[in-house]
Amino acid sequence: MADPFLRVAHALDPETAHVWAIHALRAWGRAGAPLAKEMPRLETIVAGVRFPNPVGLAAGLDKDARAITGLMALGFGSVEVGTLTPRAQPGNPRPRLFRLVEDRAVVNRMGFNNGGLDAGVARARTANRRGGVLGINVGANKDATDRVANYVAGVRAAAPVADYVTINVSSPNTPGLRDLQAGAALDELLAACVAVRGTTPLFLKIAPDLDRAGIDGVARAVIDRRVDALVIGNTTISRPGLRSAHGTETGGLSGAPLRALAAAKLAEVRAATGGQVALVAAGGIDSGAEAYARIRAGASLVQLYSALVYEGAGLPRRVVTELAACLARDGFASVAAAVGTAA
Template structure:
């Protein structure tokens, strides 16, 4: 953690409500993207040419990008690109706006470098997200859109929501991600069964046939289920798999069980997921070989971990939770670290 940011986090941000602190940081990043010329920030943060990755017919400036969840309405793309992220995955967006779950709904586990969230796909709808993506200044950063269903939509109609969201953003998204693995929308994870997932993937693909489509899976699936979903992605002609989402497990935490229980339900992200998400990556890779783009996410904290994922078969790597702990220089430091490791 940068020394200046460490002081800010310790004395200001950590004492604020977590969601309020996130909104404050988002506002600063948004202003950075709007007010400071891209040529100025890129001088200090742009990844070196040696880090570029080509996959899914796209060129990523760096293998390291920002996972969905930070920029739900695609408002901060320019600022996030200026900080050095090679791609920005926005969302989760749903066809219709929804407020998400009641607060408080985002909690820090500082001792674990983790978060618990039960946000519930709070967003202002796919159409607004599409307009925000279209209005961005940085036209080179890759933008993925993570799509989900509205809470009020019945499971049997879920494919209609995914199709509607895909259709709304298809003209501005570089790639799309079907999110059926968040634990914070009732019944959503049941859509990972092959019987439920197949029509969802087909509907999203038919709605946006020219946009690479991926599916994001949960780390709580068994290895057998991971293989099944990966094979389905291959059979259905998807571009890739994102492994993995947040977990409902609370195993091995340093934070006291009393505090964790008081926070309540939600998905756990951050460093406690490091090894499980790595295992999921290896299982996906064993099944897919080189037939899919594999994006590894979960517990990624530094350049060494990013490189470990790449060496294990990941095409790209994403992070999110550590961004809140490490501060605005995180992505650029990972890019510099990757360049050093490769030299």
């Protein structure tokens, strides 16, 4: 493990390392670390928003919007913070975050631990985005009696500050939350959130565990309600061929073992939506070649997170550089020109 940052992080338990990383990124952001140089070939427009490159940080790392500037300086084209809930909540009991080193994966059952919507949005409002795009991911409190109202509160508060807002109904760690991905419940939720988002693009994050009927239902709902993009997807409750002893831990699995499932679900969502909705691919992305494959399969943007645990802070710049090389090699002048060309 050549990266000294990783050596220190892996010497700590996973959640302590996570907290330490946020502190380090905050300090780096305050020091004015430069954003990775822009590459014109990678600039793309999705939902009316200009992304300097299509490689984003998925929600879950910076839950409370504390390290936006430092994260942008790593070279991400976008950073998605959260998940933020209307009221602060501690999440599930520790331990709740596990490295699966042999599998280059992570299992988490964090449970939307965060300091609350008001505090997170206030920090996001004053952050230096360094030319990058800021997404705010919102969810419902575990004990909420009206979850739709929780999401409406989140969208209403985040929309004036964010470049886009993501509705997260796909975490496996809040009981019953995934029920909002289907049928009348999803339609009611989307209608209520669209009504308060103003002109801010609205994204919906879904689970990679949906079957084809579930995906078809989501596709109809987002097209009917004019949601701007689908994020495919969150962590999985499946356990595909894991070697680590932590593979049996309860929670959502992310990282390399999710790659095949996430790619398959992206293809299914692309077929179900027929190109009518922008897609954001997540799950097992750890290289420019993998990001390029997801773009050619139909994604306009990609997100990563768990790979940082094993590749370190240099990963975003490497992925961006490799992606630009892939596009140039195959004669694509832009990201948009490559989207869906292998679908």
